[in-house]
Amino acid sequence: MVNTSTESNIASLRGSGDIERTEIRIPPHNAEIEAALLGALLTNNRAYERIGDFLRAEHFYEPVHGRIYSALEKLIEQGQIASPLTLKHFFEKDEALSAVGGSQYLFDLAASVVTVINATDYGRTIHDLFLRRQLITLGEDVVNDAYAPEIDSPATDQIEAAEQRLYDLANTGELERGVVTLGDAARRAVESAEEAFRRDSHVVGVTTGLRDLDNKLGGLHPSDLLILAGRPAMGKTALATNIAFNAAEAYNSYVDESGRTITDGGHVLFFSLEMSAEQLAARILSEQAQISSDAIRRGDISSEEFNRLVVASQKLHRLPLYIDDSPALSISGLRTRARRLKRQQKLHMIVVDYLQLLHPSPGRRSENRVQEISEITRGLKTLAKELEVPVLALSQLSRQVENREDKRPQLADLRESGSIEQDADVVMFIFREEYYLEKAQPLLGVDEEQVKFSDRFEKWNNRIEEVRNTASVIIAKQRHGPVGTIDLFFDGKFTRFDDLDRQHDE
Numbered sequence: 001m002v003n004t005s006t007e008s009n010i011a012s013l014r015g016s017g018d019i020e021r022t023e024i025r026i027p028p029h030n031a032e033i034e035a036a037l038l039g040a041l042l043t044n045n046r047a048y049e050r051i052g053d054f055l056r057a058e059h060f061y062e063p064v065h066g067r068i069y070s071a072l073e074k075l076i077e078q079g080q081i082a083s084p085l086t087l088k089h090f091f092e093k094d095e096a097l098s099a100v101g102g103s104q105y106l107f108d109l110a111a112s113v114v115t116v117i118n119a120t121d122y123g124r125t126i127h128d129l130f131l132r133r134q135l136i137t138l139g140e141d142v143v144n145d146a147y148a149p150e151i152d153s154p155a156t157d158q159i160e161a162a163e164q165r166l167y168d169l170a171n172t173g174e175l176e177r178g179v180v181t182l183g184d185a186a187r188r189a190v191e192s193a194e195e196a197f198r199r200d201s202h203v204v205g206v207t208t209g210l211r212d213l214d215n216k217l218g219g220l221h222p223s224d225l226l227i228l229a230g231r232p233a234m235g236k237t238a239l240a241t242n243i244a245f246n247a248a249e250a251y252n253s254y255v256d257e258s259g260r261t262i263t264d265g266g267h268v269l270f271f272s273l274e275m276s277a278e279q280l281a282a283r284i285l286s287e288q289a290q291i292s293s294d295a296i297r298r299g300d301i302s303s304e305e306f307n308r309l310v311v312a313s314q315k316l317h318r319l320p321l322y323i324d325d326s327p328a329l330s331i332s333g334l335r336t337r338a339r340r341l342k343r344q345q346k347l348h349m350i351v352v353d354y355l356q357l358l359h360p361s362p363g364r365r366s367e368n369r370v371q372e373i374s375e376i377t378r379g380l381k382t383l384a385k386e387l388e389v390p391v392l393a394l395s396q397l398s399r400q401v402e403n404r405e406d407k408r409p410q411l412a413d414l415r416e417s418g419s420i421e422q423d424a425d426v427v428m429f430i431f432r433e434e435y436y437l438e439k440a441q442p443l444l445g446v447d448e449e450q451v452k453f454s455d456r457f458e459k460w461n462n463r464i465e466e467v468r469n470t471a472s473v474i475i476a477k478q479r480h481g482p483v484g485t486i487d488l489f490f491d492g493k494f495t496r497f498d499d500l501d502r503q504h505d506e
Contacts, residue, residue: 027133029061030125037122038065039113041072042084042106047116048076051123059130068106084110134169138162164332206266206349206390209246211499212486216475217426220247220349220390224479225381225423227355229395229414230430231402235471236394237275237353238283238495239430239488243392244268244351245284248321251348266348266389267320269341271334273357277323281316287496288312320346330359331379342387350387352380354394355420374419381423395420397429407436411476427477432490437464470500 040047057073060066071090075082084106091103142162145153205219220226220243230236250265272280286293289312291305301309322345324337334352341347352358360372377393384391397413409429414420421427442456471490475483489500 027061027136028129029133030129031062031065033122033125034060034062034065035109036113037119037126038068038072039109039111040116040119040122041069042082042087042110043113044116045072045076045082047119048072050120052076055123055127059127061129061133064105068109131169138165138169141165160330160333160336163336167332167335206247207250207264208243209250210243210486210488210497212488213473216482216484216486217478218481220392221425221480222388222390223385224390224425225377225384226390226392226426226428227395227414227420227424228392228428228430229397229409231397231409233435234430234432235490235492235495235497236430238490239471239473239497240351240353240392240394241270241280241283241495242287242497244270244321244349245287245319247349248319251320263348267341267346268322268349268351269338269347270321270323270351270353271329271337272323272325272353273327273329274353275325277325280323280325283495284316285309285312287494288315290494292493293495328357328359331376334358335379335383338383338387342389347387347389349389350383350391352391352393354396355380356396370419374423377419377423407431407433408472409474409476421477424477425479426475429474429476431472431474432470433467433472434464434470437467471497 037051052073055069057066057070060069068087068091071087072082075086080086084103087106088103091106142158145158145161146155205217205221205224207219208214208217228236228240247265248268251267252264254262270280282293282296285291286296289296289305289308291301291309295301295305296309322341326333326337338347338350355376356373358376360375380391380393395414397409401407401409401413408431411421411427413429414427437460440460442460469490469492471488473486473488475486477483487500489498490496491498
């Protein structure tokens with residue numbers, strides 16, 4: 001039984017003529033252009049070279065056209081000629097083709113071609129119409145998902161999933177950078193070398209503010225993924241914070257005599273997934289004001305220390321250092337925030353603290369944690385290349401380090417190491433021998449002679465004095481440079497890293 005109010009509404013619509021005007025909207029497509037492109041390909045296979053990089057069979061609206069293109073693609077990539085004759089026996093019994101005339105349709109396509117010059121334009125049009133249809137589908141899915149009350153799918157996750165789908169759609173069919181001649185590549189390399197030569201520091205990338213580390217790395221280079229790993233209490237976050245602060249403090253942009261814009265340091269985006277923005281700022285204030293962070297937190301400071309704190313705070317206020325402390329951030333959410341900052345402000349470097357706290361993109365979760373880490377590291381490397389900025393990501397190390405006599409980290413100690421080691425351009429470890437020596441202080445045993453104990457204690461004491469207030473950065477992998485170990489000064493009270501100079505007067 002039809003509701004009477006519904007019947008009256010339908011009748012009123014009929015009377016007003018709105019039903020005739022309310023037509024079903026057909027998704028955007030152009031079957032004629034699809035046929036024209038297929039005809040051009042069947043006539044001249046060389047036309048495939050112009051559109052093969054971005055056009056796929058699923059981009060065609062008519063299913064039969066997609067199947068013909070797929071068959072063309074396979075034959076051409078196998079080095080065979082794709083023509084109506086060579087494709088005929090593949091489609092003789094194809095029911096999808098029978099509706100348009102069977103295999104004779106292939107000959108009709110080839111016979112109707114006027115020119116193959118417009119093949120690229122045809123391909124671009126087909127691809128553009130495909131993107132429009134995908135946008136329509138995406139919009140419908142977003143609306144339907146928003147209407148569906150799912151407890152496990154909050155609105156923020158739906159927004160993130162929509163952003164991820166839009167990003168993936170934007171990259172569909174995106175052309176690569178393409179082939180460049182060796183001469184062009186060499187010219188760019190010489191320009192980079194010239195820029196480094198003109199600088200007193202010989203640093204091309206973003207400076208770390210640490211002399212020896214800059215000398216070893218040449219700065220933090222655009223498009224590079226750098227991993228800084230270490231066990232808890234080694235100072236990963238402290239070192240990353242120091243590097244981010246130094247880079248922001250060194251920011252300066254000017255035009256040289258040749259008219260090129262030269263940038264020192266840069267705008268830094270710090271993703272703090274472990275600590276809040278206030279805690280991170282307190283660390284930087286402690287290091288700059290030379291006041292213990294614990295004293296700052298408890299307010300146990302003198303008037304003179306408070307004045308130093310105010311001066312340091314004013315200095316921090318002027319620095320281009322941005323902190324995002326959103327918890328449980330996904331790789332797609334991180335990418336969206338970074339792209340937005342680069343568009344609205346500037347962006348020269350990204351820091352992620354730390355890698356294992358990131359989540360995969362919504363809808364791509366895997367039961368295998370190694371696969372999740374693989375997606376995250378690939379996403380960070382892709383982000384570095386897309387935005388042309390260095391990405392410094394912190395990483396945890398597995399506990400097997402603690403089971404060895406030599407506590408120095410190795411590449412095999414990286415947690416879920418396969419993808420991290422593979423995707424990273426630079427892998428560094430932070431190691432403080434002082435931390436382990438303090439835990440290994442000799443104790444006098446019941447059956448131990450005093451002389452033997454004194455010898456052991458003296459060796460231990462001499463060694464701990466040698467490494468006191470020092471830290472080692474072990475560069476275990478560097479794709480474009482040497483590996484090795486760099487010693488830094490470390491002040492645990494103020495969580496401060498600095499250059500280490502062992503040659504000094506008492």
